[in-house]
Amino acid sequence: MKLKENERIDDLQYKDLKIIQNEKAFCFGIDAVLLSDFAKGVKKESVVVDLCSGTGIVAIMLEAKAEIKKIYAVEIQKEMADMCSRSIALNNQQKKIKVLNEDLKNIESILGKASIDAITVNPPYKKVGSGIVNDTDTKSISRHEILCTLEDIIQVSSSILKVSGSLYMVHRMERLVDVIATMRKYKMEPKRIRFIHPTVSKAPNLFLVEGIKNAKPFLKIDTPIYVYDEEGNNTKTINEIYHIKNER
Amino acid sequence: MKLKENERIDDLQYKDLKIIQNEKAFCFGIDAVLLSDFAKGVKKESVVVDLCSGTGIVAIMLEAKAEIKKIYAVEIQKEMADMCSRSIALNNQQKKIKVLNEDLKNIESILGKASIDAITVNPPYKKVGSGIVNDTDTKSISRHEILCTLEDIIQVSSSILKVSGSLYMVHRMERLVDVIATMRKYKMEPKRIRFIHPTVSKAPNLFLVEGIKNAKPFLKIDTPIYVYDEEGNNTKTINEIYHIKNER
Numbered sequence: 300m301k302l303k304e305n306e307r308i309d310d311l312q313y314k315d316l317k318i319i320q321n322e323k324a325f326c327f328g329i330d331a332v333l334l335s336d337f338a339k340g341v342k343k344e345s346v347v348v349d350l351c352s353g354t355g356i357v358a359i360m361l362e363a364k365a366e367i368k369k370i371y372a373v374e375i376q377k378e379m380a381d382m383c384s385r386s387i388a389l390n391n392q393q394k395k396i397k398v399l400n401e402d403l404k405n406i407e408s409i410l411g412k413a414s415i416d417a418i419t420v421n422p423p424y425k426k427v428g429s430g431i432v433n434d435t436d437t438k439s440i441s442r443h444e445i446l447c448t449l450e451d452i453i454q455v456s457s458s459i460l461k462v463s464g465s466l467y468m469v470h471r472m473e474r475l476v477d478v479i480a481t482m483r484k485y486k487m488e489p490k491r492i493r494f495i496h497p498t499v500s501k502a503p504n505l506f507l508v509e510g511i512k513n514a515k516p517f518l519k520i521d522t523p524i525y526v527y528d529e530e531g532n533n534t535k536t537i538n539e540i541y542h543i544k545n546e547r
Numbered sequence: 548m549k550l551k552e553n554e555r556i557d558d559l560q561y562k563d564l565k566i567i568q569n570e571k572a573f574c575f576g577i578d579a580v581l582l583s584d585f586a587k588g589v590k591k592e593s594v595v596v597d598l599c600s601g602t603g604i605v606a607i608m609l610e611a612k613a614e615i616k617k618i619y620a621v622e623i624q625k626e627m628a629d630m631c632s633r634s635i636a637l638n639n640q641q642k643k644i645k646v647l648n649e650d651l652k653n654i655e656s657i658l659g660k661a662s663i664d665a666i667t668v669n670p671p672y673k674k675v676g677s678g679i680v681n682d683t684d685t686k687s688i689s690r691h692e693i694l695c696t697l698e699d700i701i702q703v704s705s706s707i708l709k710v711s712g713s714l715y716m717v718h719r720m721e722r723l724v725d726v727i728a729t730m731r732k733y734k735m736e737p738k739r740i741r742f743i744h745p746t747v748s749k750a751p752n753l754f755l756v757e758g759i760k761n762a763k764p765f766l767k768i769d770t771p772i773y774v775y776d777e778e779g780n781n782t783k784t785i786n787e788i789y790h791i792k793n794e795r
Binding site: 472473474475476477479480483488489494496499500501502503504516517519521522523 | 736742750768769770
């Protein structure tokens with residue numbers, strides 16, 4: 300496998316999975332790993348779409364964690380979709396994961412309405428506004444709603460999901476209101492939320508949410524995830540999600 | 548002070564405040580105490596409305612904690628409003644707190660549109676449905692949305708609040724989606740949330756939210772409240788809110 304400039308191969312420390320990332324582009328964080336764990340309860344033999352797939356981290360991890368029929372990894376940026384394809388080849392996941400280098404606003408016409416069992420998405424977190432140096436910069440596109448908005452994502456998800464299909468999303472707490480209100484607007488009822496706190500004494504900064512198409516309102520809250528303990532080490536929960544054996 | 552059948556006087560353990568409660572009716576819980584603490588940052592000399600006031604616990608505590616010009620305690624149930632009036636007399640709070648024994652759906656005509664600085668509400672938590680024995684039972688009315696719904700509360704609040712006025716609410720986590728979506732519908736943008744967990748290892752079961760009329764979206768999350776520690780004792784945060792001196 301020949302790498303392009305600034306690319307490196309990272310070991311995902313799970314089932315020998317690898318991922319190609321570009322040091323100058325957006326590299327995955329804990330949010331993507333937590334999302335793939337949150338979505339692993341997806342029904343067997345599901346057809347899944349991973350939106351805003353980037354380097355494919357969520358699709359790659361989820362395929363290894365759950366018995367899935369097919370995952371479509373949708374990524375609009377050509378160089379990111381290309382890295383994703385090569386990572387999938389590196390992991391021998393070509394039969395299960397198919398990369399779609401497409402604008403998510405076009406995927407309804409490709410995949411069809413009400414055809415998908417579940418969707419995962421780790422979207423750009425920030426609204427377009429301050430802090431963007433360059434609209435065509437790949438890091439800005441991964442972080443800001445330049446090429447798609449939260450509403451685009453939820454609208455497309457509601458359209459391509461079957462009734463009772465699940466949308467699994469991770470987002471920042473400051474956008475909780477936007478996520479909840481927009482999900483309800485498109486009949487993707489938020490049914491389960493898990494909050495992620497840096498430590499026990501800090502407010503949550505991220506949340507995981509499962510919205511179910513056309514479901515009745517009633518929200519279940521999972522136990523919280525605390526990332527670090529008081530000494531700054533990973534908590535047991537985090538080590539379990541990362542498949543790190545506790546040594547003590 | 549002569550008490551009626553099944554009534555008792557409880558000491559609030561703060562500034563000699565007392566409250567009359569009826570043992571057969573709904574008695575206040577930790578949610579009301581946390582709400583009065585959450586709302587104590589209200590601007591000086593505010594005119595405040597406490598909706599679904601019940602025995603007046605939130606109004607009584609808030610008046611003692613903040614420099615408020617006037618609190619209208621709105622309660623539809625005659626016997627509850629009557630207990631509230633007598634508690635206010637007992638505490639010499641008559642100049643500051645006025646009881647309105649009214650349906651909250653009528654208060655816009657009494658108080659006027661865009662006339663109020665802040666609102667507190669500890670509403671009935673449950674939707675009308677299973678578990679109601681008797682629609683006229685005072686406990687059922689306090690617990691279920693029989694005489695007013697969440698939407699009534701938020702709609703009335705939005706109507707009587709000034710622009711940038713605050714609505715402080717406590718509610719159950721299972722209704723988070725309803726609260727957030729309905730607040731946004733009536734331009735009461737949720738700007739601050741604080742989650743309440745029974746213990747560190749449990750999911751939050753209650754939340755406090757401040758919605759601000761016509762504000763721009765951006766949610767701030769406060770540090771969480773854990774009620775009990777691992778030994779089942781009150782946490783330091785709870786003792787501080789309850790003004791209990793830590794003995795250890």
